[in-house]
Amino acid sequence: MNDYLNDLNSDQQKAVIQIDGASMVIAGAGSGKTRVLTYKIVHFLKNGINPFNILSLTFTNKAAKEMKNRIDKIVGGHQSKSLWMGTFHSVFSRILRAEADKINFPRNFTIYDTADSKSLTKSIIKELNLDKDVYKVGTIQNRISSLKNNFISPEGYNNHPELLESDKKTKRTEFGRIYLMYVQRCFKAGAMDFDDLLINTYKLLSDFPETLNKYQKKFQYILVDEYQDTNHIQYLIIKKLAALNENICVVGDDSQSIYAFRGANIQNILNFKIDYPDYKLYKLEQNYRSTKNIVQAANSLIKHNEKQIEKDVWTDNTKGDSIIVCETSTDNDEGRLVANTIKDLISDSNFKDFAILYRTNAQSRSLEEALRKLAIPYKIYGGLSFYQRKEIKDVLSYFRLTINPQDEEALKRVINYPSRGIGTTTIQKLLICANENNISIWEVISDLGKYKIKLNLGTQKKLTDFTFLIQSFMAQTESSDAYKIAEHISKVTGIFSLLNSDHSPEGINRFENVQQLLNGIKDFTENYDGESIPVLSEFMKDVALLTDTDNEKKEDYNKATLMTIHASKGLEFPYVFVVGMEEGLFPSMMSGNSQSDLEEERRLFYVAITRAEKRLFLSHANNRFKWGQYIDCEPSRFLEEIDQKFIMKKDFSSVKKQEIVPHKIYAKIKPQIKKTLVPKQFVKTNFAKNITINQSDLSKLQTGQNVKHAKFGNGKILQIEGEGSNKKATVFFSGIGQKQLLLKFAKLEIIK
C-alpha cells in the first residue's frame, strides 16, 4: 500500500511521513527536495486528506505543474486538480479575486507588471514637475517596492523619521508624495502591482476575521517550497493562514538564498523556530544529482560564507571529471569556446543536456552568436518575455481595457494605437482633468461634455469614437468566448492589418507573435473545462504572472538552455557552463563591498555549480565588450575560493591577441582561430557539415537549394529577388509554409 515510500531514502521518508504539526526540511542542493514535497502530498492524499484542504506554495508555476503531474501519476486519477498549488502571487491573486469586493477592488482587477508600474511612476514624476535626474524612475520604483514589502504604507512612511531623513539626504523630499499618488492611482485604476498581491492578501486576512477563518479552515495543511526566498509579507501571510491548525511544512536551503535583493529574508527560517517551538527539523544531505568533484567543490566554496546552517552535503556518485576553468582573451572567444565544446560533447548527448548560465541577461549576445554559427539549437529565457513584447502588450492592453476600463496604463497605451490622431497634448489634458476631479481618464472621455476641457470638435469626436469602440467590446465580452472577442478586437481596431502591412522581417515577426497569442487564446477557449463559457477575462486573469518558463514550446524541447543563474534555480543539467567569471560581473559590482551582498553572490555561484550533474565548465575573459568599449577584466575571486584540487585550468588567452574586431565582421575570420580555441582534450576536429552564410556568401544561394533557418527549420528556396544587401528569398518551410526572408538578417545555412 505504502510502496511509494520505497522510492525514498530514510531521511526523505522521515520528512514525508510526518502529517500533523510543524516541520522544516533543510535540503541540500540535489538532495530530492521536490521529491519530498511531491511524496508528502501523495502521502497526505493516501491518508485520506482532501486535496481541497492542501495549500502548496511553489517558486514557479512550472514547478507546480510538474509536481501536479507527478502526483497524479503516483496516486492515479486527477486529484491534483483540486489542490491549491502555485506561486504565492498566483494563489493569492485567486483569493483576492474571490474576495475583491471586501477590499473595494473590482473582481476583474488588473495586475500591473513591472513595465506598467514603471510607466505610472514616470507619469507621476512628470505630473509633479520633479527633476527626473534626481527622481530616477528605477530608484523610486525600487524604493516603493521595498517599502511595500516591509509593509510600510505612505502614511507609515510619513511617520518614519529615519526614512524621511534618508530621503532628505538624497534630496528626494517629495518621495512621500510620489508614493502616495502611486498607491492612489493604482487603486483608482482597479490595479494591483506584484507587491500589492501580497499586501492586499495580508490586509484582507487581517481586516476580515471571518475571511481569515474561512481560509484557515480550508487550508488545513500548508507546504512552502524555497522557504529561504520568502519575504517578510509572505512570512506574515503564511503565519496567519497556519495559525489555526499549525500543520505547516517549509522546505528550503539557506545556502541557496539568492533573492535578498527583492526582500527575501533569511530571518524567516529563524522565526519559524520561534513561532512553532515544537517543530521537527529534517535534514537532507545526500546529493543524488552531481559527481563527487562537483559536490565537494561547491562545499568548499560555500564554506567561505559565515552565515549558514550547518550541514554536510555528500554523494555516493562517482568522482567524475575535474571542473574545467578556462581563460579566454575576449567575451567572443568565450562564446566560441563554449559552442565548440558543446559541439565536441554532443555526440554522446542531447542538446537539452547543456545549459549556459550567466549573471546578467546582457551576456547572452556573444553566446547566441557563437551557437548560431555552429548551428547549435538553443532557447533563451529571461530578457524580454513573450508577454512583454510591444505588439503583445498593445493587444493585451485592448483586452485589459475592455475588461477593466479604469486601467489607466492600458488606456494610455492604446488610445492612440493604431494612430487615430489623439496626441500627447490631448492625453495630458485628459490626465490633468482626471486628476483634478479624482476620477479615471475613462470616466472623463466617456462623459466629455460634463468636464470642460479645451478640445476642438475634431478631437472630441475622435475621443468619443474611441469610447464607443471600447464600449462595443465591453458589450460583447461577457457573451462571446475569449477567442471570438479577441479576434474581433484585433481586427476592428486595425491592429491586424497594421501589423500585416509591414513586410520587414521584424514586422512579419510581430504579426506572427500576435497570431501566436490568438492561437493561445484559441487553445484556452477550446480546452476550457469550467462550467460557463470561456470568457476573455478568464484568460486574462493570470497573464501578467506568466513567464516564458511557464509555457515552453514543444519544439524547444531538445535545445541548449541559456539563462541567468537566478532563473536556473531548481533545475539541473548534465553539462553546465558558467560564463563571465570575472570581478565586477560575478560578483557583480552592484553587490558593492558589503559582506552580506557578497555572501549572496557566493550563494548564487553555489546555485550555479550545483546545477551540474556530470561536468562543469567555468570561464572568464580578459577583455569584455561593455558599455560600448572593451574593458579589462580580472578573474573572479570565487574561482580562487574553490578548493583547487577539484579544478583543471586551461589557458586560451595566449592565442595571439588578434586586433579586436567588431563582431559584425567576425564572420570573415577563418576557422583556424576556432581550432586553436578548442581544448585538445575534447577535440575531434571535424566541424559542422553545414555552412553558415555570411554577407559575402549571399551570392551562393540559389533557387532550389535546401536551407536551414534557426527558427523555421529546414526549407527550400523557391525564388530569389533583389540585389546586394536587399536580396530577398522566398523559402518554403515544411509545416510552416512560405516565408519571405531578407537575407542579410535571416541566418540561413545551406544543407549539402
Added chain:
DNA sequence: TCTTCATAGTTTTTT
C-alpha cells in the same frame, strides 16, 4: 499631430 533622425543614457538578479 505624426514621422524621422540624431543623441544620450543605460546594465543585476524577478514574481
Added chain:
DNA sequence: ACTATGAAGA
C-alpha cells in the same frame, strides 16, 4: 548595442 527621448521637418 539598444532603447528612449527630443528636435526638426511634413
